[in-house]
Amino acid sequence: MPFFRQLYAILAKELQVEWRTKETLSAMLVFALLVLVIFNFAFDLQGVDIRVFGPGVLWVAFSFSGIIGLGRSFASERDRSSLDGMLLAPVDRGAIFLGKAFANFLFILAMEIVTLPLFVILFNVPMQWFPLVGFILMGTAGFAAVGTLLSAIAASTRMRDVMLPVLLFPVLIPLLVASVKLTQGALQELPFSDYQGWFNLLLAYDVIFLVIAFLTFEFVVEE
């Protein structure tokens, strides 16, 4: 199937380029660490239930750092015009989107794998890994899908660095709220039925935005 071979080629190239430069990952990690440290020192957490307050901090760190990686995703392709190389080839634009989105998902996930233990240590959070990891994966999938599409839109504008957060954060509100609520539910060990509504919202968000982004990507990258 050429579609999957091409998708794999794009994904492999993204990972290979990042492995050589480590630009995106290192920037994301440093930023996430800074966010956690600043929040840790800025707020007096004595008497605060960290299981309620912490998820907000965690998702601020994830989303603010993730946007750095997403911004680089298409900006670097536009800068060296290598996007034209992909567009010249008989590649389904959906394969380009999925390749890019999956690479972004892995980069953000790598940042989260390092950030989460730091969050546990700095905020002294009692961790419930089992449902939490699943919720983080779901939140990250939606974040990467929407972010990849909007990164492609932002990269074609003159104010690309400013444009991506301006476009992305309003669209991310439902995802971020649902992810924070699910993280709170998991850390507080609430019964799943208490936050199932947020789970359903996040699942629907992921599916809807993944499909929309997949179908509309062609019109975003082509003239």
Place this chain on the structure above:
Amino acid sequence: MIETLKLEKTFGYKLALKNTTLTIEPGQIVALAGPNGAGKSTLLRILATLARPTRGRAAVNGIEIPQGAMQARASIGYVGHQTLLYDELSVAENLRYYARLYALDNADARILQVAKQVGIEKRLSDTARTLSRGYQQRVALARALLHRPKVYLYDEPWTGLDQSSSHLLSAIFAEARQAGAAVLFSSHEFERSLAAADRALIMRNGKIIYDGLRAEWRDASGFAQVYTTELARAQEHTQNEKRAASGSKRKI
């Protein structure tokens, strides 16, 4: 092999390509000349499916674009102003990546073949960043040859190539002619480029103002004369049109 009919392209209010009708037969090598901003790159980008025409029709290898762009792309080899290479990857990795995008079988053998054709077989493991502009251009040429295109669209392909490397493009074009492929390339360097061409076009202000076979201009110096005459004639024609337009306005 390449056909356009009343092709037009606008960028905002600017008409970059006007009423362009053109047919290039298989095996024909066509040079595209003209001053900066004449519309050469726009025409090549539309034919390469990187830009959409505003009006008119175009077909590449018998496939209408942009409707059949996905099928047409498999038969187009395009070299533009940028090399489209990833600096961090080696030459072989860059070419392997493009071979995968074109879903080529036996990619490694084909990469070696085109690398030999453009003289980069000893630089395959070098990182693209470490290559000179000339060598990067050779890799760009190799990339555009990988999938054995039927239509070659080259925008200033001599960029970065030294005099001694010029034969590379002549050899590539000769091979394309033998394989029955069509070649359309733009260049400002008549001396180097016209040696390989069967036919030359001159564009000005988005229009083709001259279309002549080699018999009409014979060599680079002959074409330089035609180029100067045709541009002067087109300029005079434009000035006359402007005068006539301002005259009729005054009468009103």
